[in-house]
Amino acid sequence: MTHSAPSTPAPADLRPHLTPPARAWLDQSLAEAAQGITPTTELRLAEAARRCGPPHADTVRILILQAAHPTPADLTRVYHRGTADERRAVLHALPHLVPGPEALPLIEDALRTNDTRLLTAALGPYAARHLSAHLWRHAILKCLFTGVPVSGVAQLATRAHGDAELARMLADFAAERTAAGRPVPEDLHHVLALTDPEAVPPHPVHEDGVPHGKES
Structure with missing residues (x-):
């Protein structure tokens, strides 16, 4: 199952779905x-x-975090004190709260876990914008290894396009699986196709889902 980032409506949009x-x-x-x-x-x-x-809990937590206007230090404290659900909310909120790379240690911490929901949350728009190529490539391999669908990875096509090193790592991973008599994840073939430098480059996408250069 894909655990994608929850939508984050305005409080007025959420209230009709809640009890008094x-x-x-x-x-x-x-x-x-x-x-x-x-x-x-x-x-x-x-x-x-x-x-x-x-x-509604994930969306509510994100709304509360946004209302608090926390600093990266605040978010770090909430993340490390919180449950997995609260940590996931912090990760989902990062693109809206931290413009720079200051919160990358939280992304890196989540990527070290084997909690698939944290892995998915960690690979949202904030990681797409700030995570180094080295760590991002290894995060993609971890998704394949743990069964996290790559459909939840923000800006996957944009970051994978023409990435020869990622293509090499994927080919090595596939060869190891085949040699061990284990199936190669279907997602691996999908990501490998995205690394093709001859493919048409994808349009970079804003966090609101609108491709750059295609705004109405």
Whole structure:
């Protein structure tokens, strides 16, 4: 199953999907978060699933983090103190909260885990923008090794295009699997095709999904 980044609507868009008690809790949590990251804010992140229901919890956590305008240091503290769900919310929120590479240590930490949902969250737009080519290539191989669908990797086609080193690593990985009598993941063939320098380069895509040069 693909665990893609949750959509992040405005609070007004989310409220109709919540019960009245959940809406009141969300309003209070956002007002508290506007004062910055505090122990109360961290408690609200932990309560999100219980208060608003699991289907909305990821989005609620991201909204709370955005309302708090945290610094990279704040996000690092929340990430390392939090559960896997809270860590995932921090990773999903990074593109909206940290313009520079300061939060890359959080991406790198998530990529060292074997939690497939954290791996997926780590390879969102923030990693696409800031992760080094070396670490990004190894992250793609880890996706293939752990069964994380590469369809959840942000800017996959753009970053893989013409990457001869990634193509070499994929070919080596496929050869090792074949020699061991193990199947080669179908996603590997997909990524390998993307590395072809003769393929038409993809249009770089904004985080809102609109290709550069194709805005209306």
